[in-house]
Amino acid sequence: MDKTSWLNLPSLSFPVKTLFTGYLMVTGLGLLMAGAQIMLTHGMADGKFGLSVNDIVYSYYGNQTGTTLEAKLNGSMKMNAPPQERFTLIQWARDGAPKSEWEPKIKPIVDQYCAKCHGKLAGIPDLPKYDVIKLFAKVDHGATEASMVRVAHIHLFGISFIFFFVGLIFSMTVGWNRWVKGTLVFIPFAFLVVDVASWWLTKWNPEFAWFVIIGGFGYSLASTIMIFTSLYQMWIMPWRGKSSDENTWHVDAA
Incomplete structure (x- = not known):
């Protein structure tokens, strides 16, 4: 010792x-x-609580069967908007995010359910702007x-x-x-x-x-x-x- x-x-x-x-x-x-x-x-990347391999894949590789906006609305942002509004946003993104539908149909939903954080907090995408949200209405590459x-x-x-x-x-x-x-x-x-x-x-x-x-x-x-x-x-x-x-x-x- x-x-x-x-x-x-x-x-x-x-x-x-x-x-x-x-x-x-x-x-x-x-x-x-x-x-x-x-x-x-x-x-929540796969829309289900609890960390899984799919969550990691969707976060970094992406869910390349859909858009980034769809992945977020079915994942970590799922609780921030009602199902019907989420479906409307997802369908708009799948249709190519046409600008003709932005002002009358899509922007009111974004202003109501997304703008309380997006566009007001630093470091978070300014989704109430069409030029910003259309970038997320593309295939999700993580x-x-x-x-x-x-x-x-x-x-x-x-x-x-x-x-x-x-x-x-x-x-x-x-x-x-x-x-x-x-x-x-x-x-x-x-x-x-x-x-x-x-x-x-x-x-x-x-x-x-x-x-x-x-x-x-x-x-x-x-x-x-x-x-x-x-x-x-x-x-x-x-x-x-x-x-x-x-x-x-x-x-x-x-």
Whole structure:
């Protein structure tokens, strides 16, 4: 048995433990909210609640049997308009989005059910304008390359910071084999790359949609293990290894 320094979770001071705990709890809540957001956006791409391979395919490769507008109205936007109005919009898009029907028939529906967000919130297409909505009345080819680049760089920069600090805190746990600990710290980064790379692969070939699900599941599971293990060792784990100076733990050398 070798004596470790103070830099391990069970021996941290109370203020540092509360700092780490607050960060881990908020991060865990953020991961739950991210999962809920995925269920309410990508998870509704096929019109059914719950994430499936079809949801991933429709989100990135597209539902190339219909228009983008139809895919949205049967998917994530399904609850925002009554069935008859949605059918009218879908049929208009299937007919080639004729401008002659825009002012008398289509624009009133869009103004009533879509304009409360579209055209008022930044980053959302201004659908009450004919020149904008006609772009969505075309065959659905999924997410555009520009939107994927924008989301990908946010994911890679932002989420990697989350994984860095979660991994840093977890690296202070005791009782782990160093190779197991190092693997757990590295897994979220590896699966994040798999997740983002598979968006592009799915855009090219829908068979790669499974890798999106595998990537998200992999980094979520590893992060959950690290968060709960860290919280356990800070607050619940018995202090049977505590030394007489009350600031040092004895653990097996890794």
